[in-house]
Amino acid sequence: MLPHRSDFPSDFLFGVATSAYQIEGHAQGGAGPTHWDDFARTPGNVTGAQHGAIACDHLTRWPEDLDLVQQAGFDVYRFSTSWARVLPEGRGTPNQDGLDFYDRLVDGMLARGIKPAATLYHWELPSALADLGGWRNRDIANWFADYTEVIMKRIGDRLWSAAPINEPWCVTWLSHFEGHHAPGLRDIRATARAMHHVLLAHGRAIQVMRELGLSNLGAVCNMEVAAPANDTASARTAATRHDAIYNQFFISGMMKGRYPDAALEGLEPYLPRGWQDDFPTIVQKLDWMGLNYYARKHYDMAPPRDGQQPPWPGTCETAPTRPCTGLGWEIYPEGLSHFLQMMARDYTGDLPLYVTENGMAEHPGADPLSDQDRITYLSQHMNELQKCCAEGVPVKGYFTWSLLDNYEWAHGYGPRFGLVHVDYDTLTRTPKHSYQALRNALSR
Numbered sequence: 001m002l003p004h005r006s007d008f009p010s011d012f013l014f015g016v017a018t019s020a021y022q023i024e025g026h027a028q029g030g031a032g033p034t035h036w037d038d039f040a041r042t043p044g045n046v047t048g049a050q051h052g053a054i055a056c057d058h059l060t061r062w063p064e065d066l067d068l069v070q071q072a073g074f075d076v077y078r079f080s081t082s083w084a085r086v087l088p089e090g091r092g093t094p095n096q097d098g099l100d101f102y103d104r105l106v107d108g109m110l111a112r113g114i115k116p117a118a119t120l121y122h123w124e125l126p127s128a129l130a131d132l133g134g135w136r137n138r139d140i141a142n143w144f145a146d147y148t149e150v151i152m153k154r155i156g157d158r159l160w161s162a163a164p165i166n167e168p169w170c171v172t173w174l175s176h177f178e179g180h181h182a183p184g185l186r187d188i189r190a191t192a193r194a195m196h197h198v199l200l201a202h203g204r205a206i207q208v209m210r211e212l213g214l215s216n217l218g219a220v221c222n223m224e225v226a227a228p229a230n231d232t233a234s235a236r237t238a239a240t241r242h243d244a245i246y247n248q249f250f251i252s253g254m255m256k257g258r259y260p261d262a263a264l265e266g267l268e269p270y271l272p273r274g275w276q277d278d279f280p281t282i283v284q285k286l287d288w289m290g291l292n293y294y295a296r297k298h299y300d301m302a303p304p305r306d307g308q309q310p311p312w313p314g315t316c317e318t319a320p321t322r323p324c325t326g327l328g329w330e331i332y333p334e335g336l337s338h339f340l341q342m343m344a345r346d347y348t349g350d351l352p353l354y355v356t357e358n359g360m361a362e363h364p365g366a367d368p369l370s371d372q373d374r375i376t377y378l379s380q381h382m383n384e385l386q387k388c389c390a391e392g393v394p395v396k397g398y399f400t401w402s403l404l405d406n407y408e409w410a411h412g413y414g415p416r417f418g419l420v421h422v423d424y425d426t427l428t429r430t431p432k433h434s435y436q437a438l439r440n441a442l443s444r
């Protein structure tokens with residue numbers, strides 16, 4: 001059973017999260033093409049070559065969706081604005097329909113008593129900027145700052161919070177080193193540059209928002225427990241490397257103005273010249289830090305190939321040792337407290353922490369509305385949060401991923417993360433049992 005609202009401190013906030021490309025319907029309303037459209041239309045990248053052209057048609061159905069947020073009793077709605085909807089070419093002339101849409105959406109939240117929490121980049125880079133090298137090009141920090149100014153001049157006055165970039169690790173490592181997300185590169189130099197530029201863009205966007213007078217500004221990092229596959233020195237090295245790349249690099253850059261040694265040992269030769277000089281821009285005072293947490297992974301050093309040790313990081317992922325979600329992500333609720341404690345202890349001190357995403361893809365069952373596994377997953381993670389609150393970790397809120405079943409990136413529409421079921425033929429929304437359970441928990 002889910003813990004109740006009254007089991008948490010009285011100022012603890014509950015929210016639900018979505019992102020633009022995953023729900024809006026990108027082919028509508030004058031948005032420009034993005035690298036996700038291009039990536040999805042290239043064979044082999046996305047299951048069934050599915051894309052976000054219609055998605056959940058949130059662009060027209062948003063009032064119904066905000067009603068669902070309100071009726072569940074959520075305090076905050078975390079949404080993202082699409083760069084290519086606001087600026088179809090990434091720069092230059094804004095799309096007035098796009099600006100009008102986000103304006104109405106924010107007013108729609110306020111009218112329903114929901115706090116708007118905006119993220120400015122949740123992965124759909126305008127194709128015109130990808131043509132110029134995207135995250136590999138240092139100029140992206142200024143392009144992003146200009147986009148931040150355009151959208152925030154329109155909606156910034158009514159936001160509860162804002163964060164520049166969702167999950168820097170996914171924007172960079174997953175997309176430029178592993179090639180699993182757009183732009184689908186597998187190139188260490190591109191990766192190192194993207195990792196640095198994404199932080200520079202974060203810093204520039206925070207500066208712009210401060211200049212515009214916005215407050216409650218933060219950042220959203222994703223973290224995954226990196227466990228050694230076994231009790232050997234090589235497995236421990238592999239896990240340490242992944243922890244540095246995944247869990248430490250970005251928060252360390254933003255909060256401490258340095259990168260962890262275990263990441264620099266492989267990345268430093270590829271960072272842009274003079275990278276150390278950018279930390280005064282990257283390290284901006286933040287008002288909160290967000291954690292997106294889902295799972296644990298296990299690592300070992302990769303075996304030699306053709307008699308050669310693979311180049312750095314030279315690691316491989318090994319099989320999970322506990323039950324997994326429908327996407328094969330190992331369920332490890334203890335990791336949530338591990339990271340919240342680590343963040344407060346090593347990086348953020350008293351700064352409020354928010355769990356900005358947590359949830360699961362369900363195992364498809366006979367009844368699409370019956371999602372007991374999700375209720376169990378959420379309650380296990382909420383129990384960890386309660387422990388953190390009791391220990392004095394300054395965690396102040398919890399956002400479930402996601403409101404609706406939606407476009408799960410390279411997996412297309414197969415995995416369903418929603419509290420609300422979406423019938424992709426009719427686009428009908430139907431609350432699942434987890435939605436009802438959360439509504440009940442939040443009312444008590």
Ligand code: FCB
Pocket residue numbers: 019022166167170222292357401408409417
């Ligand atoms: C996170 C993303 C989000 C969604 C969930 C399942 O990494 O931020 O868009 O795909 O995973």
